[in-house]
Amino acid sequence: MSDSFRARLRALPDFPEDLPDFDPAAAPRDPAELFRQWLSDALAAGVRQPHAFSLATADGDGHVSSRMLILKDIDDDGGWQFATARTSRKGGELDGNPNAAMNFYWPERGRQIRVAGAVAQLSAEASAADWDARPATDGSSNPQWQLYALKPREIEFWQARADRHHIRHRMVF
Numbered sequence: 001m002s003d004s005f006r007a008r009l010r011a012l013p014d015f016p017e018d019l020p021d022f023d024p025a026a027a028p029r030d031p032a033e034l035f036r037q038w039l040s041d042a043l044a045a046g047v048r049q050p051h052a053f054s055l056a057t058a059d060g061d062g063h064v065s066s067r068m069l070i071l072k073d074i075d076d077d078g079g080w081q082f083a084t085a086r087t088s089r090k091g092g093e094l095d096g097n098p099n100a101a102m103n104f105y106w107p108e109r110g111r112q113i114r115v116a117g118a119v120a121q122l123s124a125e126a127s128a129a130d131w132d133a134r135p136a137t138d139g140s141s142n143p144q145w146q147l148y149a150l151k152p153r154e155i156e157f158w159q160a161r162a163d164r165h166h167i168r169h170r171m172v173f
């Protein structure tokens with residue numbers, strides 16, 4: 001059972017054959033601009049939810065949890081925005097420890113983007129506007145809904161290569 005499962009896992013392909021090139025030296029210096037370029041490329045390549053990312057948070061004892069969320073914006077202050085209920089597990093963990101990490105992965109392009117930093121709550125007005133802009137909005141309000149912004153301490157753009165010399169473009173702020 002375990003042997004055959006291991007063999008099944010081993011037989012799965014890691015990355016597609018036709019990976020894009022990436023030259024960090026020629027990339028925009030602004031990470032938001034580079035992310036927008038990569039997002040357009042991912043959409044053109046048929047990536048279904050390139051705006052979905054995993055968010056890792058930690059509780060006061062250092063126990064880590066992660067879950068998928070949707071990126072709402074990268075704002076003019078460089079904040080990577082997402083929204084959730086303030087009363088959720090992640091909301092409680094962020095209250096006690098603002099440090100969090102995002103991870104985007106776009107398999108069709110062999111690309112991963114890691115963003116880590118401290119998260120701050122945005123205004124009640126911005127949170128309400130985000131709630132109202134949800135696709136299934138019914139006009140009701142949700143006072144628990146909170147828009148957050150992660151201010152990057154570090155960002156890494158990662159490009160898989162067929163020769164396994166994967167490219168890591170890391171920025172520290």
Ligand SMILES: Cc1cc2nc3c(=O)[nH]c(=O)nc-3n(C[C@H](O)[C@H](O)[C@H](O)COP(=O)(O)O)c2cc1C
Nearest residue numbers: 052065066067068069070083084085088089090091
């Ligand atoms: C693709 C995807 C996108 C999601 N986007 C959001 C989101 O933007 N906000 C949110 O609160 N939950 C979102 N969820 C649900 C969360 O993953 C999670 O189940 C929920 O927020 C509770 O997380 P917590 O108990 O760790 O706080 C999404 C789930 C998936 C699979």
